[in-house]
Amino acid sequence: MKGDALDPKALIAEAYRIEGISLEECRTIFLDWALSLPEGADPRAALDRLLARHGTPGHPMTQVMTEGRAVALPRRRGGRAARRL
Numbered sequence: 001m002k003g004d005a006l007d008p009k010a011l012i013a014e015a016y017r018i019e020g021i022s023l024e025e026c027r028t029i030f031l032d033w034a035l036s037l038p039e040g041a042d043p044r045a046a047l048d049r050l051l052a053r054h055g056t057p058g059h060p061m062t063q064v065m066t067e068g069r070a071v072a073l074p075r076r077r078g079g080r081a082a083r084r085l
Contacts, residue, residue: 006046006053009036015061016054023060030064044069 003010011033015026037043047069055062 006049007033009033011036012050012054012061012065016056016059021060023063026060026064029061030068034068 003013007013009032011029015021015029018025034043037046047065051062051065051069055065
């Protein structure tokens with residue numbers, strides 16, 4: 001299955017097609033999706049659009065993406081600030 005700019009590997013779309021998928025499996029798929037985002041991509045905007053496209057109430061992937069949307073993403077600190085304790 002071919003994906004698009006929001007879901008290049010079609011991981012999210014496929015998760016919604018798997019009958020009986022567990023919350024833990026959805027978390028694993030979500031992590032793979034997040035790690036495959038291109039550098040500089042806005043994950044929150046992508047999640048908003050994916051939830052609008054696929055978000056089925058009661059589905060574990062919807063729960064995982066909603067939780068992922070709410071979590072503050074850490075930012076990498078470079079230079080001197082990164083080396084300070």
